[in-house]
Amino acid sequence: MDSGLEQDIGRIGRELAAAFPAALRNPVRSVDARAMELAASDQELKAALFRFVDVVPACRSLDDLARHLTGFLEEVDGPPMPVTAAMRLAGTRAGRAALGAAAAGGVRHMAHRFIVGTTLEDASGPLRRLWERGAACSVDLLGEATVTSPEADSYAQRCAQTLEQLTRITAGWPARPGLEADSIGPLPRANVSVKVSALTPLLRPDAPELGREDAARRLRPLLLAARELGAHVHIDMESFDSREAVVGVVLGLLSEPELRDGPSVGVVLQAYLRDSGETLEQILAFARDSSSPGGRGRIPPLQVRLVKGAYWDHELVQARQHGWSAPVYEDKPESDRNFEALTRRLLDSRPLVRVAVASHNLRSVAHAIAYNRATGGEDRDLEIQVLRGLGDELQDALAHLGLRVRTYCPIGNLVAGMAYLVRRLLENTSNDSFLVAQAGGVTLDRLLSAP
Amino acid sequence: MSAFANEPILELRRASVRSGLADALAQLDARLPLEVPLLIGADRVASGSRATLVSTDPGLPAREVARAPEATAADVDAAVRAAAQAARTWSREDAGLRAGILRSAAAWMREHRLELSALVLRECAKPWPEADADVCEAIDFLEYYAAGAVALAEPRPLAQVPGEHNELRYVARGVCAVIAPWNFPLAIACGMTAAALATGSAVVLKPAEQSPGCAGALARALAAGGLPPGALSLLPGAGEVGAALVRHPGVHTIAFTGSQAVGLEIIRAAAEVVPGQNHLKRVVAELGGKNCVIVAADADLDEAVPAIVSSAFAYAGQKCSAAARVLAHEAIAEALAERLAGATRVLVVGQAQELATQVPPLIEADAQDRLRSCGEQADREGHVLVAADDVPAVGWFAAPVVVADLPGGSSLLEREIFGPLLTVERVRDVEAACDIVDALPFALTGGLFARDPGTVRYVRGRTPVGNLYVNRGITGAVVARQPFGGNRLSGNGTKAGGPDYLLQFVEPRVVSENTMRHGLAI
Numbered sequence: 001m002d003s004g005l006e007q008d009i010g011r012i013g014r015e016l017a018a019a020f021p022a023a024l025r026n027p028v029r030s031v032d033a034r035a036m037e038l039a040a041s042d043q044e045l046k047a048a049l050f051r052f053v054d055v056v057p058a059c060r061s062l063d064d065l066a067r068h069l070t071g072f073l074e075e076v077d078g079p080p081m082p083v084t085a086a087m088r089l090a091g092t093r094a095g096r097a098a099l100g101a102a103a104a105g106g107v108r109h110m111a112h113r114f115i116v117g118t119t120l121e122d123a124s125g126p127l128r129r130l131w132e133r134g135a136a137c138s139v140d141l142l143g144e145a146t147v148t149s150p151e152a153d154s155y156a157q158r159c160a161q162t163l164e165q166l167t168r169i170t171a172g173w174p175a176r177p178g179l180e181a182d183s184i185g186p187l188p189r190a191n192v193s194v195k196v197s198a199l200t201p202l203l204r205p206d207a208p209e210l211g212r213e214d215a216a217r218r219l220r221p222l223l224l225a226a227r228e229l230g231a232h233v234h235i236d237m238e239s240f241d242s243r244e245a246v247v248g249v250v251l252g253l254l255s256e257p258e259l260r261d262g263p264s265v266g267v268v269l270q271a272y273l274r275d276s277g278e279t280l281e282q283i284l285a286f287a288r289d290s291s292s293p294g295g296r297g298r299i300p301p302l303q304v305r306l307v308k309g310a311y312w313d314h315e316l317v318q319a320r321q322h323g324w325s326a327p328v329y330e331d332k333p334e335s336d337r338n339f340e341a342l343t344r345r346l347l348d349s350r351p352l353v354r355v356a357v358a359s360h361n362l363r364s365v366a367h368a369i370a371y372n373r374a375t376g377g378e379d380r381d382l383e384i385q386v387l388r389g390l391g392d393e394l395q396d397a398l399a400h401l402g403l404r405v406r407t408y409c410p411i412g413n414l415v416a417g418m419a420y421l422v423r424r425l426l427e428n429t430s431n432d433s434f435l436v437a438q439a440g441g442v443t444l445d446r447l448l449s450a451p
Numbered sequence: 452m453s454a455f456a457n458e459p460i461l462e463l464r465r466a467s468v469r470s471g472l473a474d475a476l477a478q479l480d481a482r483l484p485l486e487v488p489l490l491i492g493a494d495r496v497a498s499g500s501r502a503t504l505v506s507t508d509p510g511l512p513a514r515e516v517a518r519a520p521e522a523t524a525a526d527v528d529a530a531v532r533a534a535a536q537a538a539r540t541w542s543r544e545d546a547g548l549r550a551g552i553l554r555s556a557a558a559w560m561r562e563h564r565l566e567l568s569a570l571v572l573r574e575c576a577k578p579w580p581e582a583d584a585d586v587c588e589a590i591d592f593l594e595y596y597a598a599g600a601v602a603l604a605e606p607r608p609l610a611q612v613p614g615e616h617n618e619l620r621y622v623a624r625g626v627c628a629v630i631a632p633w634n635f636p637l638a639i640a641c642g643m644t645a646a647a648l649a650t651g652s653a654v655v656l657k658p659a660e661q662s663p664g665c666a667g668a669l670a671r672a673l674a675a676g677g678l679p680p681g682a683l684s685l686l687p688g689a690g691e692v693g694a695a696l697v698r699h700p701g702v703h704t705i706a707f708t709g710s711q712a713v714g715l716e717i718i719r720a721a722a723e724v725v726p727g728q729n730h731l732k733r734v735v736a737e738l739g740g741k742n743c744v745i746v747a748a749d750a751d752l753d754e755a756v757p758a759i760v761s762s763a764f765a766y767a768g769q770k771c772s773a774a775a776r777v778l779a780h781e782a783i784a785e786a787l788a789e790r791l792a793g794a795t796r797v798l799v800v801g802q803a804q805e806l807a808t809q810v811p812p813l814i815e816a817d818a819q820d821r822l823r824s825c826g827e828q829a830d831r832e833g834h835v836l837v838a839a840d841d842v843p844a845v846g847w848f849a850a851p852v853v854v855a856d857l858p859g860g861s862s863l864l865e866r867e868i869f870g871p872l873l874t875v876e877r878v879r880d881v882e883a884a885c886d887i888v889d890a891l892p893f894a895l896t897g898g899l900f901a902r903d904p905g906t907v908r909y910v911r912g913r914t915p916v917g918n919l920y921v922n923r924g925i926t927g928a929v930v931a932r933q934p935f936g937g938n939r940l941s942g943n944g945t946k947a948g949g950p951d952y953l954l955q956f957v958e959p960r961v962v963s964e965n966t967m968r969h970g971l972a973i
Contacts, residue, residue: 055902058749060782068749071904145753147760148793201797205464206580207807210799241464323459 008370013362013448019397048072054422056107062100066090069103114389114424115417116409123411124169134399135407136179140193142412147201155198156218160225166190167229182380184351188264190231196246197238208245215249226263237268239311240327251286266303271339272328287352303354306342336451343368358385361434363448380404455595455931458587475565487519487667492533493680504687506663509576509812510802510846516574517664519687524695530684531701534626534653537681542623542651546604550597553645556676557593574664575636576803576811581766588638591930592645599953600649614967621957623651625703628696630657632709634769636665642947643706650956655684661814663687700728708737735955737942739867740895744774745884747901748782755900758924760794763873764851767810772896772926777875778884784877788855792836795851812846822849822870833857881906885913895937898925
């Protein structure tokens with residue numbers, strides 16, 4: 001890579017860092033400072049805390065909650081001081097009630113950082129405030145796993161309602177020209193992220209057609225509704241097991257005549273997958289093939305959200321259990337480098353696709369911004385996405401610098417959100433996490449150096 | 452020697468891996484029906500006046516898969532004599548040499564992996580993932596027992612004092628009769644056979660009458676690996692062939708996997724010393740189960756539901772490890788039953804070769820009749836949540852049934868059904884669930900979904916089952932990772948694919964030598 005670009009990346013990264021809110025509220029510090037630091041430093045304790053967070057929604061009383069907490073903590077060798085104190089507390093009924101209440105409160109506090117509201121009504125205030133601060137949103141509906149057809153129907157129905165309500169709610173928001181158009185055209189305010197695994201109980205890795213067809217049956221009406229409403233639907237990506245079905249369902253539906261000219265749709269590309277480059281070429285080939293005669297691709301163009309991927313541990317464990325080679329890069333720098341290569345490929349492919357780069361890694365984000373500018377792109381032609389609760393400071397910094405930012409905002413109750421929460425917490429305490437490195441005092445130069 | 456590693460199952464989530472399957476099946480289909488030999492020692496016996504045993508595709512009964520001459524009582528006698536003869540030299544071979552032959556047989560299976568999976572699929576209607584797992588397990592057994600037998604050939608450490616030398620060695624028992632089931636037509640036949648061969652016994656294999664083709668493939672693999680002719684005899688046939696084998700005075704060990712009724716009969720018959728028999732027979736019996744899954748109030752139902760459904764209905768429930776009874780804590784029983792029913796309704800019933808299929812046809816017409824009458828009984832006695840409605844007309848199909856509220860004492864709660872029927876019961880708490888499990892005569896597999904470590908400890912401490920699975924499905928034991936076998940009336944406690952299994956096929960001999968000569972300790 002040329003040194004000019006590296007210099008730009010460093011400069012943009014420092015500008016962003018300088019634009020972080022004054023009192024750095026790093027999520028790792030503030031989520032629950034003590035607990036998270038302890039967890040990040042002790043694998044057993046981390047396991048105990050995750051297992052506890054995971055079971056909270058299934059506990060029926062404070063006593064039950066406290067019993068679970070101490071049950072998990074008992075399995076930690078040589079527990080640190082606060083833990084032994086908690087265990088002593090659990091010796092009496094009153095102590096358990098106090099401990100249970102404290103723990104439930106702690107979990108709820110953490111969950112509220114990541115989950116923007118229980119319902120869209122609850123969330124409408126925070127979403128509007130985000131918009132006013134300069135950040136658009138994508139709403140994600142949390143839910144239990146879909147294992148039956150009625151569950152899939154109900155998720156689809158919630159998505160349809162959300163599309164409609166969000167369109168109505170966002171219509172009343174003030175104008176924010178920087179968030180509402182790029183050089184290709186207008187960008188919908190209402191943006192909903194949808195999970196294929198929630199749209200069908202038939203998603204099976206060895207028979208992707210089955211889930212693809214069943215999900216398409218429920219996704220098609222959602223896309224048609226989005227087209228009528230002028231809303232954007234983003235299809236999330238999950239574990240590698242479902243990737244073929246997810247890519248298949250989206251590209252298949254967008255090939256149907258009635259969906260060729262809308263709505264605005266997005267897909268996700270996971271840079272930690274070794275073959276993500278091939279998937280990108282598949283998506284680009286589709287975009288080319290579905291081009292209008294002018295060769296400008298679909299209008300509105302397919303958006304590609306580039307992420308690193310949130311199922312790294314799952315992919316590795318699954319591959320090891322089966323004796324397969326892992327579909328993901330095992331070293332983080334490899335996946336960071338691939339992220340940058342895919343960023344460049346994506347930005348070079350405009351206007352065939354719209355590009356969203358989703359990362360909390362200052363380096364990855366600065367690289368995207370720098371490359372976009374270096375190749376003559378306007379800032380508004382690059383969307384940066386962050387996660388609610390983890391990327392709040394970056395979001396504010398990006399908005400402050402006039403860059404186009406969108407925040408992924410989960411909505412749902414604690415029970416529904418727990419799997420999401422646990423995944424976020426895992427990221428947050430992983431030794432490879434950028435945020436952990438940032439909180440741990442790694443220098444800015446180091447954070448911004450090429451992976 | 453490298454450490455044992457399981458044979459990786461096919462990564463069917465990749466389209467490139469899936470794309471080879473249809474071809475493999477077409478190639479097999481073009482060769483059907485396969486001719487399976489009757490092997491007596493080194494001889495391939497001409498069918499002569501013998502009847503022909505024919506296996507058919509359970510999904511298309513008009514399709515013949517394999518044909519074999521049916522063994523007679525005289526064949527049984529000849530095979531046991533030939534095996535006794537062969538065992539004399541085979542047992543004296545170096546354990547490393549025997550292991551090398553088994554490993555070569557494993558290598559042959561790897562080379563013929565898809566061909567073998569296709570055969571398992573056609574002959575027993577196992578869908579691809581299960582058929583592939585069957586072949587992998589067969590390979591695992593060959594490798595694992597090969598390594599285990601080499602280790603077992605080393606003398607054991609004994610207490611030694613000056614002036615004497617003590618040595619304990621394990622030696623082959625002699626002739627092993629292997630009586631194998633059809634539900635893991637390659638894996639289980641191969642496992643029992645490999646254990647006996649690895650430790651130096653000669654084997655007379657009587658495969659299930661439904662799966663002679665897979666047994667023929669096993670014989671081919673072992674021959675290709677270099678097994679001396681004679682160390683394995685193959686006697687295709689029905690139950691009488693097995694019964695004659697069990698009673699034969701020349702048989703030392705009987706390795707059986709199958710139903711409880713047949714297993715108990717074998718144990719009874721083997722206990723009787725017949726004229727010409729100078730030893731006690733040993734029986735390795737892997738029998739049935741009535742496997743319960745306990746779901747505690749704090750279970751993660753998102754994980755429990757798919758795991759239970761696949762444990763109950765994969766391969767149409769025709770696994771001894773399959774889930775049969777769900778014991779649900781009353782706090783979550785209603786939600787669980789509803790989600791189980793919903794997840795069962797979307798199961799795909801279909802032909803084994805379709806990758807979408809989760810519930811293939813049953814093995815034979817009798818099984819279909821049995822399941823039909825179980826379905827009717829469920830209807831009479833309980834609240835049927837998912838009914839076995841229409842299924843394909845051709846093939847021995849039975850659709851999955853989920854039934855709740857059966858009265859205590861219903862035979863549907865007690866006997867092994869060996870098909871796609873799952874019962875759901877509400878229990879007061881985990882302790883009550885354990886009481887139910889404790890009252891059953893079976894103790895093969897069991898499941899527990901719970902997140903409180905205390906609950907896990909409690910159930911682990913109380914369960915009588917041979918294999919307890921916590922927060923996961925209860926089928927799919929993997930060699931070396933989940934040594935498999937049941938207790939109580941589910942079996943005599945042996946663990947296939949475990950570190951102690953080979954001990955069933957050997958007898959210990961101790962030699963103590965006085966090393967003092969005229970006051971001099973050598």
